[in-house]
Amino acid sequence: MTEEMIQVKNVNKMYQDLTALQNVSLDIKKGEFIALVGMSGGGKSTLLRLIAGLEKPTTGSIKVNGDNSKSIMRMMFQEDRLLPWMNVLDNLSFGSKDKNTKAHAQELLELVELGDYADHFPNQLSGGQKQRVALARALMTNPEVLLLDEPLGALDALTRRKMQDLILSVCEKQNLTTILVTHDVEEAARMADRIVVMKNSTNYYEETCPKKRNAGQIGIVADRVLGEILGEKEAQMQTA
Amino acid sequence: MQNSVALPKKKALRLPVTKLLPFLIPIILVLFWQVASSLGWLSSSVLPSPLAVLQDGIELTQSGELPKNLSISLYRATLGLLIGGGIGFILGFINGMSKTCRLLFDSSIQMFRNIPHLALIPLIILWLGINESAKISLVAIGTMFPVYINTFHGISSVDPDLIEMGESYELSKRQMFFKIIFPAALPQILVGIRYALGVMWTTLIVAETISASSGIGYMANNAEDFMDMETVILCIVVYAVLGKISDLVAKSFESLLLEWQTTGRSNV
């Protein structure tokens, strides 16, 4: 056994004649927190969906924990994707009548500070509350791998900060292997152990973040990452 | 200042007025109709007075004729709807869920749907005679298509994002249907059922008027032969009431089953 949790090897993904990913390789260790940043349309969501097993790569291989096992992975989507016809508690337990399941769901709701909202329907919640429910749902089956596709994109700065801390503490406590897709370089620099910049479908850049970091270090890393993304853009503009 | 005085007054008035407003025009019309008949402006051979119709209704109820015909009509309507709606739902379900079934069945069903089902009356009478099965079949055929189309459409247009979410959470096929697909399609299915209720009554009236020896449609047709204006009007009123009742039942079903749509602050 290697200590690699996720192994992406020479993966290509084509949609008809559009190349979404070209020759991507990425190894992620158990317990590592990776941030995936890059231009819109750069293939971040696609890579995440491939790892989640929701789609198959055109060529190449993806191994999670040795083989490809869905059940240890949970995904939080770009939208909350809550079921509008179920209340918050049932959205976590999918309406299971099992007492233990319900108790576990209630515990997770307390964790995301929504303990009093168990019987609310999604349309009675704010955007931030919905995302917290979605996070609680992702944690329901005690996953080992958490795949987060811009889960905080729609939140205000304050809620966003609180959610970042919540996610970080959960990941640390449960030693989760995490991939966070984000377009916010600050967020990436604040949260990740390693930042992977997807400049376009062929070009990658990696940045390792210091373990303990202060605001100044976060700013430096964020600037460097941004420079990498924008540099690529400027180069494109010159050739165009 | 004026505004702050006017506001609470408006609020106090709102509740009873909004409840009663829909009844205003029918009540005025009936009153006007009664007055016109009493004053002799309307000949009773053209339009008998509301009181005369009511009188006729009471007599027919006491003689047992109205309850008997009403219950046979209700029986035909419900059974026809259950059969037609059931078949429509099953076809909509399998075509919505399976691409192979859709390719196999849908275009044929659409072809049959374009035949007005009332045009089948002569054929059905030739096949089944004028007994119960003929009328029930007609209602079933008429109600099948709206339920089919809406079930099919409802199931095949479930948000693919939610289905993908279900897949990523490894829901079983059964769970996927009962937790995601069916609830998502339910509003559309209920639209189909409400539409089918309308078709159900129209079909039954026509079928009973053309060929039957019982039922409200027969009663009206029979009364026409005897120039019994009161009963003809009575039957029309009964139809209107039945239609309204089935609509109310469908509506209350909707608000019961779709509670999640109306709960809370959503005003979509």
Ligand SMILES: Nc1ncnc2c1ncn2[C@@H]1O[C@H](COP(=O)(O)OP(=O)(O)OP(=O)(O)O)[C@@H](O)[C@H]1O
């Ligand atoms: N199902 C699909 N069918 C066809 N093309 C697709 C599909 N999914 C993604 N693509 C294409 O693949 C490319 C990468 O898309 P992807 O969603 O992975 O981008 P992204 O990096 O997540 O962008 P964003 O930051 O805007 O979410 C895009 O050009 C997109 O149009």
Ligand SMILES: [Mg+2]
């Ligand atoms: Mg994306």
